[in-house]
Amino acid sequence: MNNNVIFTRLIDNKAIETYNDFGLILSPFELEIPEVQTNYVDVIGRDGSIDLTEILGQINYKNRELNLVFTVPNGIKSTTKIYNEISNFLHGQRTKIVLPSFEDYYLIGRCKINSLDRAKKNNQITVNTNCEPYKYKKEITEVTVEIGTLPYKVIINNLKMPTIPTIITTNNVLMNFENTDYSWGEGEHLNTSIVLKEGENIFIFKEGSSGTVTFSYQEGML
Numbered sequence: 538m539n540n541n542v543i544f545t546r547l548i549d550n551k552a553i554e555t556y557n558d559f560g561l562i563l564s565p566f567e568l569e570i571p572e573v574q575t576n577y578v579d580v581i582g583r584d585g586s587i588d589l590t591e592i593l594g595q596i597n598y599k600n601r602e603l604n605l606v607f608t609v610p611n612g613i614k615s616t617t618k619i620y621n622e623i624s625n626f627l628h629g630q631r632t633k634i635v636l637p638s639f640e641d642y643y644l645i646g647r648c649k650i651n652s653l654d655r656a657k658k659n660n661q662i663t664v665n666t667n668c669e670p671y672k673y674k675k676e677i678t679e680v681t682v683e684i685g686t687l688p689y690k691v692i693i694n695n696l697k698m699p700t701i702p703t704i705i706t707t708n709n710v711l712m713n714f715e716n717t718d719y720s721w722g723e724g725e726h727l728n729t730s731i732v733l734k735e736g737e738n739i740f741i742f743k744e745g746s747s748g749t750v751t752f753s754y755q756e757g758m759l
Contacts, residue, residue, distance in 0.1 A: 539556075539637040539638070539640075540555070540556040540561070540562055540563040540637065541554050541555060541556040541557055541563075541637065542554070542555045542556075542563060542605060542634065542635065542636055542637070543555075543633075543634070543635040544626075544627055544632045544633070544634055544648070545632055545633040545634075545635075545643075546626070546627075546630045546631070546632050547630075547631045547632060547633065547645070548630065548631070551626075553623070553626055553627075555607055559609075559619050559622075559623070560609075560610060560611070561607035561608065561609060561619070561662065562607065562608040562609075562610060563605065563606075563607055563637065564605075564606040564607070564608065564661075566603070566604065566605055566606070566636075568601075568603060568636065568639070569601055569602070570601070570759055571598040571599055571600065571601040571670035571759060572598065572599045572601070573590065573596055573597075573598055573599075574590070574596075574597040574598060574599055575588075575590045576588070576589040576590050576592065577589070577590075595699060595734075598670035598671075598759070599670065600646075600667050600668060600669060600670060601668050601670060602665065602666070602667060602668070603634070603644065603646060603665075603666045603668050604663065604664075604665050604666075605663070605664045605665075605666075606661055606662075606663050607661065607662045607663075607664070608660060608661050609660045609661070609662065610660075615660075616653065616660040616661075616662065617653070619662065620650075620653055620662050623650060623662060623664075624650045627648040627650060627664065628648060628649065628650045629647070629648070629649070630647065630648050631645070631646070631647045631648075632645070632646065632647075632648055632666075633645055634646060634666060634668070635675070639672060640675075641674065641675055641676075642672040642673060642674055642675060642758070643672070643673050643675055644666070644668045644669065644672055644673070645668065645669045645673065646666035646667050646668030646669065647666060647667050648664055648665070648666050649664070649665045649666070649667075650662070650663070650664055650665075651663040651664075651665065670759065671697070671698045671757035671758065671759065672757060672758055672759070673698075673755060673756075673757045674696070674755065674756040674757065674758075677753055677754070677755055678695075678752075678753070678754055678755070678756050679751060679752070679753045680693055680751065680752045681749055681750070681751040681752075682749065682750055682751075683748075683749050684710070684742050684746050684747055684748060684749070684750060687742060687743060687744050687746060688741050688742060688743050688744070689741070689742040689746070690739060690740070690741055690742075691739070691740045691741075691742065691750070692737050692738070692739055692740075693733060693737075693738045693740065693752050694736065694737055694738070695733040695734065695735060695736065695738060695754070695756060696735065696756040696757060696758045697735050697757065697758045697759055698735075698755075698756065698757030698758065699732050699733065699734055699735075700732070700733050700754045700755050700756065700757070701727065701728075701729055701731060701732055701733070701754070702727075702731065702733055702752045702753060702754035703725060703726070703727050703752075703753040703754065704721075704725075704726045704727075704728075704731070704750060704751070704752055704753075705724070705725050705726070705750070705751040705753065706721055706722070706723055706724060706726065706748060706749075706750050707723055707748035707749045707750075708722075708723055708746075708747045708748030709721070709722050709723070709745060709746065709747065709748075710742055710745075710746040710747075710748070710750065711742065711743040711744065711745045711746050712740055712741065712742050712743070712746065712750075713740070713741040713742075713743060714731055714738075714739075714740050714741075717730065718743070719731070723748075733754060
């Protein structure tokens with residue numbers, strides 16, 4: 538069984554590994570699904586409520602809590618030393634977290650280290666994190682296509698999380714996405730109006746387009 542959890546601080550990109558560095562044994566944990574940010578409005582004289590949850594065109598989610606309990610196998614004396622090291626490294630820090638069984642993804646959350654229960658001579662260390670709702674794919678997705686016979690259709694697949702791609706072109710392009718045209722020369726382009734949704738996203742390259750196009754984007758899932 539893989540017990541190793543990797544915490545990487547975002548402030549300096551330094552990392553610790555709970556099992557490989559300290560020999561900590563991870564207790565079973567649950568990664569709960571994030572709660573939906575609902576928005577219901579009651580109107581006087583109307584039965585029921587108006588559901589405005591998707592008023593901006595998508596469902597948004599709240600942060601989720603992740604509680605990890607680690608056991609130090611060498612007793613309370615060793616626990617105190619390791620507790621001090623981990624507390625100084627993690628407490629209050631915003632981190633990337635790679636969990637067992639989810640090695641291809643990471644969470645982002647702020648860590649809190651619970652106090653040791655010295656009266657009970659407890660050899661457990663508990664890390665609580667307030668995490669963003671999505672699990673982020675560790676590797677940035679890159680899709681490169683050669684523009685063929687015009688008009689040329691390209692389908693870009695995306696996971697659950699809406700994301701804005703960086704689009705790199707080697708020549709002039711005229712591109713249509715969701716009924717809007719975009720005209721670019723050679724270079725790297727980021728337009729906040731172009732948001733990849735879950736599933737297939739269709740781009741049509743029109744007359745005047747040539748060369749290769751690379752879509753680079755961060756994918757995420759619940």
